[in-house]
Amino acid sequence: MSIIEARDLERTFAVRRRAGRLRRERSTVHAVRDLSFSIEAGEMVGYIGPNGAGKSTTIKMLTGILVPTAGHLRVAGLDPSARRTELARRIGVVFGQRTTLWWDLPLRDSFELLQRIYRVPPATYRRNLDRYVELLALGDLLDTPVRQLSLGQRMRGDITAALLHDPDILYLDEPTIGLDVVSKGRLREFLRALNDERGTTLLLTTHDLQDIEALCSRVMVVDHGTLVFDGPLAGLRSGGGARRTLVVDLVDEAPPIDVPGASTDRVEGPRQWLSFPADASAAPVVAAVAAAYDVADLSLQEPAIEDVIRELYAGG
Amino acid sequence: MSLWLAIARRAFRRYSTYRAATLSGIFTNCVFGVIYSYVYLAVWAAAPGAGGYSSQDAVTYVWLGQALIMTVALWGGGTTEELAERIRTGDVVIDLYRPVGLIGWYLAGDLGRAAYHLLTRGLVPLLVGALLFDISAPDGPVTAVAVLLSVALAVVVSFTMRFLVAALAFWLLDATGPRLLAVVLATFLSGMAVPLVIFPDGLREVALVLPWASFLQTPADIWLGERTGWSTLGGLGLQVFWAGALLALCAVVLTRATRKVVVQGG
Structure with a gap:
């Protein structure tokens, strides 16, 4: 069974614009239209497209914080917007440009708060924390407040935070943005290992195509709200x-x-x-x-x- | 439950790191407490029994007011500011990805903050007031519990008001005007400027049922024994009503605000 299934997904936004002194014009903008794809459990998929193509809108629908205007959508067997909270426990989200950690708290406190938020059983929490702290070399940083971490360190903290509750699906939004070459390489290596060992499904949006080349066997290219390509990276080269x-x-x-x-x-x-x-x-x-x-x-x-x-x- | 406690504890700890601010705040509260005490003593000497208060009641009321300014965040501040900032920057999207409700989250944090302010900026001025003036204590454990409950409800009601003002900034971009208006309304209608009980007839009755009365007048009247029995329950009931109604309004406003953020991208 596919872990993500989207059929004829559509999302429109009503845009109101001032036209004259009092008159306002309403128009409809299609952020996403006729979007159909399915992703199998354990796949690593790159989701790329220019700014404003509909990437974020898609991710927001997949996570349930935005309701599709039309179409059929199932993530981990759930209707995302109807069962957002339940789904939230099964997905992890990492933003390159925002942090899920608390600025003024030491890393460890942020993790403990997340344990409570996601109701991670203590044994699972301890195991995952030990594991990711070791793999991502966070041991010396656990007592450092997040605001004092470098971008690379913060990013590793964010990844750990997103994985503490063993999500089936991990969404990564430009995870390597701003990182140096070595950090990028390490992060990719870690994600590959994660997918290998745990079978975590990865959906990655990025503007850095090296992320895709290093990680994803499959690419979906979106433009103007529709998929213009969906297939293996090699196919992207030969097609078009x-x-x-x-x-x-x-x-x-x-x-x-x-x-x-x-x-x-x-x-x-x-x-x-x-x-x-x-x-x-x-x-x-x-x-x-x-x-x-x-x-x-x-x-x-x-x-x-x-x-x-x-x-x-x-x-x- | 452990989650809400953890959030509250974290807010408590965070506020407790600002020691110098706390100490200077306590000092300010005490200075104003002394000044107002002498003013009220003079007023009640000229008009004994005004508003049904004795002069001891009036001085006690002054120190209760000083104790509750920060606890109730009468003049703004608290975790609502954080939430408004997160809505403005779009970081609120991260909060939405979590399996917890936003309002509960920030309310729990604000209650943790209030607990800290009650223990420092509340308790210390009260003790100073008790040393310098003849102020009354609640007449038993039941009254004391009712006062604490009333203060907790006051924090919730004040949270909703602060939240609504902060949320306004989301549409207006600059909420300086509404914020100022909110401070003025809260100062007068909570009884911080003068007790609501000495307001002229008509205005007094209206002010006593408005949500701002929760901030100071209601807990103070329970403390002073001006409200007892059913009257205490009535006061608490009204606070519960305002807390519930305004929280519902916050939920509606939050949904609209976050929808806008979510749609705008980021």
Whole structure:
């Protein structure tokens, strides 16, 4: 059974605007429309899209704090908005830009308060706390007030806070924003291990595509409130008209190479750039070039994921 | 239950870290207590038995007022300010993800704060007042319990009022005006400026049933024995009514405010 199931999800907002001195115009904005997807337990899914595309709206509907205007939605078998409190005990939420911890309390006190909020049994609490404190190296920081923590330390505290009650689903909203390269790497490693060992379902929204590449086998791209792509990361590369590039270094200068299945984009002395669809195999192109020309060297460039997504957004 | 206690304890602890503020506050309360005591003594010497109070009642009333200013947060402050700030910044969304009610959360915190202020800014001025002047004590444990209950209800009613004013800031962006108005209303209609019992006929009856009477006049009258038996129960009942009605109003306002935040994104 899918842990998250959304069918024809729609959310509209009424926007009132002043039009003239007294008159007000009402218009309806679709924040999300015709959104359908399902996520299996244990999946790690990247949810990306430009600002204002509908990411936050979707997450808010999934967590039950926003009611869908239309459509069918089940998270962990529950209707989120109708059973928000019950659902809240089964999900964890981490925001890169906000904290769930209490500013003026030591980390330990925040955790204890959360234990009470989520009614975590003492044994489970102790086990989880020990485990995450060790994995995230928080041991020396437990008695430090949150306001004195660095961003990276606070983030690790926030992750621990979100996991104390053993959630089935973890939503992460830009978890690596502002972190340095080493901290980012460690955090990703931790999330991967969490998914491996506990089978926690991860839904990650981010603008950092390296998060996605490092963690997610599946990507959903949303733009203008609808899904424009849903599939494996590799598929994102091959779909959407992306092209791979074959850089050919010939022994001598030559007119533009002409082989079937590829086109020559650029010629610069003995070096030529050929491109072909990303979902096609490079082998026949390489073979054709090698058969017809005197080749000194070859190299293959995958389309940059950023470019692919930029194209998706532009086409949406 | 343990959650609410934990929240209250945390608020208590947090306020208790501001020692210097507490000490200077106690000093201020005592100075004003002395000044008002002499003023009231002069007034009651000129008009004995005004409002049904003896001059001892009047002086006791002064010190009860000083004790309750901070406990009831008569002039604003408390956890409602935090909540308003979280609504403004959008951090309130985090509170919404938790399996607990928002109002209960902040109310529990405010009760913890009030407990701290009662023990420091309440109790100490009362003791000082008792040393310097002839003030009366509640006439038995039942009355004392009724006073404590009345003060707790006063904190709840005041919480709702402060919450509503703070929530207004959400729509108005700047709530300086409403805040000032709220302070003026609370000062006069709670009986902090002058006891409601010496208000002129008509105005007095109205003021006594308004929610602000909960802040000072009702607990003070129970303490002084001006209310006994059914009258005490009536006073407490009215406080319960206002607490319930205003909490319901807070819930409505909160729903509307958070909906706006949630919709705005973030």
